[in-house]
Amino acid sequence: MHRRLALLAVGLALGLLSIARIAAAADTPPEIPLTLDKNQFQPSEVKVKANTPFVLVVTNKGAKAAEFESKDLRVEKVVPAGKTVNVRIRALKPGTYAFFDDFNKQATGRIVAE
Amino acid sequence: MGGAFVVTLREGFEAALILGIVYTYLQKIGAERHYSYATWGGALGVLASVWLGVLVTAFSGPLLDLGPDVIALCVIFVAVIVLTWHGYWMRQHARAVRGEVQSRIDAAQVTHRLWIIGLIAFTGVFREGAETVLFLWGLLTQATSPSGWASALGAFLGLATAAALGWTIFRGGRRISLQRFFAITSILLLLLAAGMLSTGLGRLEAMGVLPQSPTVWDTSFALDDHGFIGGFLGGLIGYRARPSLLEVGGYLVYLIVAGAMLFRSGPAAPRSRPTGGRVPAHSS
DSSP: OHHHHHHHHHHHHHHHHHHHHHHHTOSOOOEEEEEEETTEEESSEEEEOTTOOEEEEEEEOSSSOEEEEETTTTEEEEEOTTOEEEEEEOOOOSEEEEEEETTEEEEEEEEEEO | OHHHHHHHHHHHHHHHHHHHHHHHHHHHTTOGGGHHHHHHHHHHHHHHHHHHHHHHHHOOSHHHHHHHHHHHHHHHHHHHHHHHHHHHHHHHHHHHOOSOHHHHHHHHHHHSOTHHHHHHHHHHHHHHHHHHHHHHHHHHHTTTSHHHHHHHHHHHHHHHHHHHHHHHHHHHHHHSOHHHHHHHHHHHHHHHHHHHHHHHHHHHHHHTSSOOOOBOOOOTTTSOTTSHHHHHHHHHHOOOSSOBHHHHHHHHHHHHHHHHHHHSOOTTOOOOOSSTTOOOOOOO
16 A cells, blocks of 8 residues: 555656746746748757757647657647647757657758757 | 548557556456446546647647646656556456456455546546647648548548557457456556656656756667657557667666566465466356
């Protein structure tokens, strides 16, 4: 029984911790626009400063829902048609991070942190 | 059409797998009249998915930028907990159950509340549910041209295929013995939960809650997890083409700890002989 409780406690602690940390980190990091139109990301290469958190402001100008996804960044975010969604990205080490639209794999792009 | 088919099949696969297992489980312990626990769990999962989908579409703002992510994280960790609990319980039960159908039901209801089954069904459906709802919604608003219709049709065929898979598990699961079913599914659920835990850890890492850890290996040239097979393996056993140290570490630690919990032979375990003491799968 106490094993279950321990598991539950760990889960809850993680959940609360994440919420607290997110709330604490709610200062204003730079916003970088990214648009999805006609199954293409504009720009397809996003340059950002390394080691600085930022917010990708993803606008879906298409008529279908899209899912901004990056395995490298571990981000998955649905952007309904005609909507804009903010995607918080943590400070990145210098490098290239690929992203794509999971609902339409032809649309791809990458973030270059330098 | 093909693209939409693959998306919904992949999103629906995990839910179908989990629902197939929980229904078979209820059938195995002779609790067919309690199918409603799984049905309600699944139905509430669909409702919650639609609700979240509507919320995300109708509103925007800081709450909805973070809200879905926090909900997704909670669902992942709750799923890991209930799957582990259930796997542990099944393992114990598989050893203990040697009796008649009625005593199985009694034992199950006493030691394992059936609402856990409902919760498993709920998290199984809700985990990828909102995404699927938004995807389908987008396709349906486009279903005015022949190609739009083809995509929508493909999406529904994908869901139907996933459902057929769940049904196949249920049909096949009925034929194998209780012990074997418990043994197979406890391993399957263990791997599934390990994969989910590592996904959750990766998300926390991405949010900056956990420190960023280096990539352990890169097998994206051989089996990409964006792809069809890699994607399925990702859902089933948590395969990653470029996992971080935290994801791999969490996965392994979970497998070792939960595996030890599940498979260590407790003092209550009867001495097992390869042939003796098996309850034949009861046919219905």
